[in-house]
Amino acid sequence: MRVTDVTLENFKCYEDAELDLSTGITVVHGVNGSGKSTLLEAIFFALYGSRALDDRTLSDVVTTGATSTAVELGFTHDGERYRIERRVTRRDERTSTTKCVLEGPDDQIEGARDVRAFVASLLRMDATAFVNCAYVRQGEVNKLIHASPADRQDMIDDLLQLGALETYRERASEARLGVKDVLDEVRGQATTLDEQIEAKREKNLHDRLNELETERAEIDEAIDRYESQRETAVETRDAAEAVLETHEEVRAEIDELTAEIETLREKIRETASDREAATDDIADLESTRRELTERRSTVLERVSIDDESTVAARLDALADRETEIRDELEDVRVAISEAQSAAERHRETASTLESDAEAARERAEELKTSITDARQTIDERESALADLDEEIEVERARFDDAPVDFGDAADHVETLRSRADELDEQVADVRAERTALVAAIEDAEALLAEGQCPECGQPVDDAPHVTGLEDKRAEKAALDDRLSALREERADLEERIDRAEALHEAERRVERLRDNRETTAQLLAEKRETVGEKEEQYEDLLAEAADAESEADTAHDRAADLDSDIDDLRDRLGDLNGTQADLREERTALETAQDCTEQIEACDRQIETLRERRADWETMNDERRTQLSAARDRRDELRDSVDEDRLETARDDLERADSYIEQVDETLSDRRERRSEVQSAIGAVENELEELESLEARRAAVADRLTAVESVYEDAETLQETYGTLRTDLRQRNVETLERLVNETFDLLYQNDTYAGIDLDGSYRLTVYQKDGDPLDPDQLSGGERAIFNLSLRCAIYRLLAEGVDGSGPLPPLILDEPTVFLDAGHVGQLVTLVETMRDLGVEQILLVSHDEELVGAADELVHVTTDPTTNRSAVERRKTDLARILAE
Ligand SMILES: Nc1ncnc2c1ncn2[C@@H]1O[C@H](COP(=O)(O)OP(=O)(O)OP(=O)(O)O)[C@@H](O)[C@H]1O
Numbered sequence: 001m002r003v004t005d006v007t008l009e010n011f012k013c014y015e016d017a018e019l020d021l022s023t024g025i026t027v028v029h030g031v032n033g034s035g036k037s038t039l040l041e042a043i044f045f046a047l048y049g050s051r052a053l054d055d056r057t058l059s060d061v062v063t064t065g066a067t068s069t070a071v072e073l074g075f076t077h078d079g080e081r082y083r084i085e086r087r088v089t090r091r092d093e094r095t096s097t098t099k100c101v102l103e104g105p106d107d108q109i110e111g112a113r114d115v116r117a118f119v120a121s122l123l124r125m126d127a128t129a130f131v132n133c134a135y136v137r138q139g140e141v142n143k144l145i146h147a148s149p150a151d152r153q154d155m156i157d158d159l160l161q162l163g164a165l166e167t168y169r170e171r172a173s174e175a176r177l178g179v180k181d182v183l184d185e186v187r188g189q190a191t192t193l194d195e196q197i198e199a200k201r202e203k204n205l206h207d208r209l210n211e212l213e214t215e216r217a218e219i220d221e222a223i224d225r226y227e228s229q230r231e232t233a234v235e236t237r238d239a240a241e242a243v244l245e246t247h248e249e250v251r252a253e254i255d256e257l258t259a260e261i262e263t264l265r266e267k268i269r270e271t272a273s274d275r276e277a278a279t280d281d282i283a284d285l286e287s288t289r290r291e292l293t294e295r296r297s298t299v300l301e302r303v304s305i306d307d308e309s310t311v312a313a314r315l316d317a318l319a320d321r322e323t324e325i326r327d328e329l330e331d332v333r334v335a336i337s338e339a340q341s342a343a344e345r346h347r348e349t350a351s352t353l354e355s356d357a358e359a360a361r362e363r364a365e366e367l368k369t370s371i372t373d374a375r376q377t378i379d380e381r382e383s384a385l386a387d388l389d390e391e392i393e394v395e396r397a398r399f400d401d402a403p404v405d406f407g408d409a410a411d412h413v414e415t416l417r418s419r420a421d422e423l424d425e426q427v428a429d430v431r432a433e434r435t436a437l438v439a440a441i442e443d444a445e446a447l448l449a450e451g452q453c454p455e456c457g458q459p460v461d462d463a464p465h466v467t468g469l470e471d472k473r474a475e476k477a478a479l480d481d482r483l484s485a486l487r488e489e490r491a492d493l494e495e496r497i498d499r500a501e502a503l504h505e506a507e508r509r510v511e512r513l514r515d516n517r518e519t520t521a522q523l524l525a526e527k528r529e530t531v532g533e534k535e536e537q538y539e540d541l542l543a544e545a546a547d548a549e550s551e552a553d554t555a556h557d558r559a560a561d562l563d564s565d566i567d568d569l570r571d572r573l574g575d576l577n578g579t580q581a582d583l584r585e586e587r588t589a590l591e592t593a594q595d596c597t598e599q600i601e602a603c604d605r606q607i608e609t610l611r612e613r614r615a616d617w618e619t620m621n622d623e624r625r626t627q628l629s630a631a632r633d634r635r636d637e638l639r640d641s642v643d644e645d646r647l648e649t650a651r652d653d654l655e656r657a658d659s660y661i662e663q664v665d666e667t668l669s670d671r672r673e674r675r676s677e678v679q680s681a682i683g684a685v686e687n688e689l690e691e692l693e694s695l696e697a698r699r700a701a702v703a704d705r706l707t708a709v710e711s712v713y714e715d716a717e718t719l720q721e722t723y724g725t726l727r728t729d730l731r732q733r734n735v736e737t738l739e740r741l742v743n744e745t746f747d748l749l750y751q752n753d754t755y756a757g758i759d760l761d762g763s764y765r766l767t768v769y770q771k772d773g774d775p776l777d778p779d780q781l782s783g784g785e786r787a788i789f790n791l792s793l794r795c796a797i798y799r800l801l802a803e804g805v806d807g808s809g810p811l812p813p814l815i816l817d818e819p820t821v822f823l824d825a826g827h828v829g830q831l832v833t834l835v836e837t838m839r840d841l842g843v844e845q846i847l848l849v850s851h852d853e854e855l856v857g858a859a860d861e862l863v864h865v866t867t868d869p870t871t872n873r874s875a876v877e878r879r880k881t882d883l884a885r886i887l888a889e
C-alpha cells in the first residue's frame with residue numbers, strides 16, 4: 001500500500017494543505033509545533049476515522065474557530081487506486097461525521113462504519129493493529145515491548161491471520177457441542193423407547209384380548225335371551241290392558257247415563273212446578289180483569305154514558321171545547337192587563353199634572369215677592385235722580401257771574417297760564433339786563449374813582465366819558481320801574497288763575513254728576529221694564545196652574561171608568577174558569593175509562609199467553625218421560641254386561657307382566673353396561689398393541705439416526721482438533737521464523753555489542769541474552785537500546801509479513817514519528833540502515849518525522865513544514881533532496 005496524496009481543509013493547524021507523496025523514504029521536518037505529527041495523524045484519521053483518535057474527540061481535529069474539516073486521502077493497493085474523503089462538521093454542541101466516502105476500482109462505499117470495515121479488511125489491520133505494526137506514534141516507540149505476552153500473541157496472531165484459525169476451531173467446537181446435544185437427545189429417545197416397549201410387552205396383551213372377546217360373546221347370548229322373554233311379557237301386558245280399558249269405558253257410560261237420568265227427572269219436576277205457577281197467575285189476572293170492568297162502569301155512569309164505544313168521540317168533542325175556553329180565558333186576561341196599565345197611566349198623568357200646577361203656583365209666589373222688591377228699588381232710584389239734578393244746578397250757578405261761560409273754563413285757565421309764563425320770561429330778561437347794568441355801573445364808578453375812563457381805561461383827562469355813566473343810571477331806574485310793573489301784573493294773574501281753576505273744577509264735577517245721573521236713569525228704566533215682564537209672567541203661571549188642575553181631574557175620571565171595566569172582566573174570568581174545571585173533570589173520567597179498557601185487553605192477552613205456555617210444557621214433559629225410560633233401559637243392559645271374573649284375571653296378568661318387565665330391564669341394563677366395558681377394554685388392548693408396533697418402528701428409526709449422529713459427532717471432533725493443531729503448528733513456525741528474523745535484524749543493528757541473541761518462546765515472551773550467557777528482560781535495556789530493540793521487532797514482523805503466510809497482501813507504509821529521540825549518533829546510523837533494509841525488503845513507502853540530519857540525508861524526498869507566524873497556520877512544501885544544501889543549513 002502507498003499513500004499518493006493527502007489534502008487537508010481546516011484540519012487542526014492546517015487551513016488548506018495539499019501534499020503528494022512518492023515511494024521510498026520521505027522525511028518530514030520542521031521546527032517544533034509546526035504541524036509534522038498532525039500530517040501523519042491526518043493520514044491515520046483518513047483511514048480509520050474516530051478510531052484513530054484514541055481518547056480524543058472528533059471536535060479536536062476541527063481547527064479552532066472553524067465549523068467543519070475535511071481530509072482527502074489517495075492511495076494505491078495491490079495495483080488498484082482508492083480515494084477516501086471524510087468531512088466532520090460541528091453543529092451546536094455536537095460534532096459528527098457528515099460525509100465519508102471511499103471510491104474504489106469497483107464501487108463506492110458510504111458511511112463511516114462501512115468505510116472503516118472495508119479499510120480494515122483491505123489492509124488486514126484494524127486501527128489497533130495499524131498503530132502496533134505500521135505506525136509508531138511519537139513517544140510510543142516501546143509499545144511492543146511493554147505489551148503483555150498475551151496481547152503480543154493476539155496482535156501477531158491477528159497480523160498473521162492465525163486468529164481466523166482459532167475462530168474456525170471455536171466454530172468446530174461449537175458445532176461439536178451442538179451435535180453432542182443432538183446425540184444425547186437421540187440416545188435419550190432410544191432409552192425411553194426401550195423402556196416403553198418393555199413395559200408393554202410385560203402386559204401379555206394378546207392373552208388378555210382373547211379373554212375379553214370370549215366374555216363379550218357370552219354376554220351377547222344372554223342379552224338375546226332376555227330380550228325375547230321381555231317381548232312375551234309385553235304382549236301379555238298389552239292384552240290385559242285392553243280388557244281393563246274396555247271395562248273402564250262401560251263404567252264411564254253407566255255413570256254418564258245415571259247423570260242423564262237425574263238431569264231429566266229434575267227438569268220434569270221444574271216444568272211441572274212452572275205449570276202450577278202459571279195456573280195461579282191466570283186466576284190472578286182474571287180477578288184483576290173483573291175489578292177493572294167494574295171500575296169502568298162506575299166512571300161511565302158518572303158521566304152518563306152507557307155505551308163505552310162513544311167515549312173516544314166524546315173526548316174529541318171535549319178537547320175542542322177546552323181549546324175554545326182556553327183561548328177566551330187568554331183574551332180576557334190580556335184585556336184586564338191592558339185596562340190595568342191604561343188606568344195606571346192615567347193616574348200617573350194626573351199626578352204629574354197636579355205637581356206641575358203646584359210648581360207653577362210656587363213660582364208665581366216667588367215672582368210676587370221679587371216684584372215688590374223691584375218696586376221699592378224704583379222709588380229709591382227716582383229720589384237719587386232728583387238729588388243729582390239739584391247738585392248739578394248748584395254747580396252751574398257758579399258761572400252766573402263768571403268771566404267765562406260754562407264749558408270754556410279749561411281754555412281760560414290755559415290762556416292765563418301762558419300769559420303767566422310770558423311774564424316770568426320778561427321778568428327774568430329784565431333782571432338779567434339789570435344785573436349786567438349794575439355790574440357795569442360798579443366798574444365805571446371804580447375806574448372813575450381811580451381817575452380812568454370808565455369806557456376805554458385811559459386817563460379821564462384825555463377823554464371825557466362821564467356822560468355814559470349817567471345814561472346807564474337812568475337806564476337802570478327805567479328797568480327797576482318795568483320790573484315792578486311786571487311783578488304786579490304777575491300777582492294779579494296768579495289770582496285770576498286760581499279763580500279759573502275753581503271754575504274748571506266745577507265743570508268737571510258737573511260732568512261727573514251728569515254721568516251718574518245718566519247711569520241711574522238707565523238703571524231705573526231697566527228696572528221698570530223688568531217689573532212689567534214679571535207681572536205678566538205671574539199672570540201666566542196662575543193660568544197654567546189652573547189648566548193643569550182641570551186636566552188632572554179629567555185623567556182621574558178616565559182611570560175610574562177603566563177600573564169598573566176591569567171588574568166586569570174579572571167576573572167573566574171567574575165564569576170561564578168554572579167551565580174549564582168542569583170540562584177537565586169530565587175528561588179525567590173518560591180517560592180513566594179508556595185506561596181500564598186498555599188494561600182489560602192486556603190481561604186478556606197475558607191469560608192467553610200463559611195458557612199456551614202451559615200446553616207446551618205438558619208436551620215437553622211427555623217427551624222427557626220417554627227419554628228417561630230409554631236411559632234406564634240402556635243402563636240396566638250395561639250393568640248386566642259386566643264380567644267380574646275376567647276382570648280379575650286381567651288385573652293379575654297386568655301386575656305380573658309389569659313386575660317381570662321391570663326386573664328384566666334391570667338385568668338387561670347391567671348386561672349391556674358390562675358389554676360396553678368389555679368392548680372398551682378390548683379397544684384399549686387393541687390400541688396398546690398398535691402403540692407397541694409403532695414404538696418398535698420408531699425404535700428402529702432412532703437406531704438409524706443414532707448411528708448417523710454419532711458419525712457426525714466424530715467428524716466435528718476431528719475438525720476441532722485439526723484446527724487447534726494447525727494453529728499451534730503455525731504459531732510455532734511463526735515463532736521460530738520471527739525469532740530468526742528478530743535476531744538477524746538485531747544483529748544488523750548491534751554487530752559489535754554485548755548481546756549474543758534474542759529468544760522468543762511459544763507465547764511470544766522475549767528474552768535477551770548477553771555475551772556471557774545471562775538472560776535479560778527487554779525492560780532492563782537502556783532507553784536507546786529499547787527503541788532499537790523495538791524497531792527490530794517491528795521490522796522482523798514486517799519481514800515475517802513479507803515472507804508471509806499464504807496470500808498476504810502488499811505491506812502497509814512504515815510510519816515513524818520521531819524515532820530517533822532516544823538514539824545516539826551511532827544508533828541513528830543503525831536506524832538508517834534498518835529503514836533502508838525495510839525499503840529493500842519491499843516496504844513500498846516509509847514516512848518519517850525527524851529533524852535528524854542523518855535521517856534527512858537518507859531521504860529520497862523531503863517535506864518541509866512551516867508556520868505562518870501571523871496566522872499560526874501550517875504549510876507543507878516538497879523539496880528534492882539536496883544533501884549539501886541541507887547540511888549547509
Ligand atoms: N484543533 C486545532 N486547531 C488549531 N490548531 C491546533 C489544533 N490542534 C492542535 N493544534 C496546533 O497544531 C500545532 C502543531 O502540532 P504538531 O504536534 O503537529 O506539531 P509538530 O510539528 O509535530 O511539533 P513537535 O516537533 O514539537 O512534535 C500545535 O502548535 C497545536 O497547538
Ligand SMILES: [Zn+2]
Nearest residue numbers: 453456457458
Ligand atoms: Zn378811553
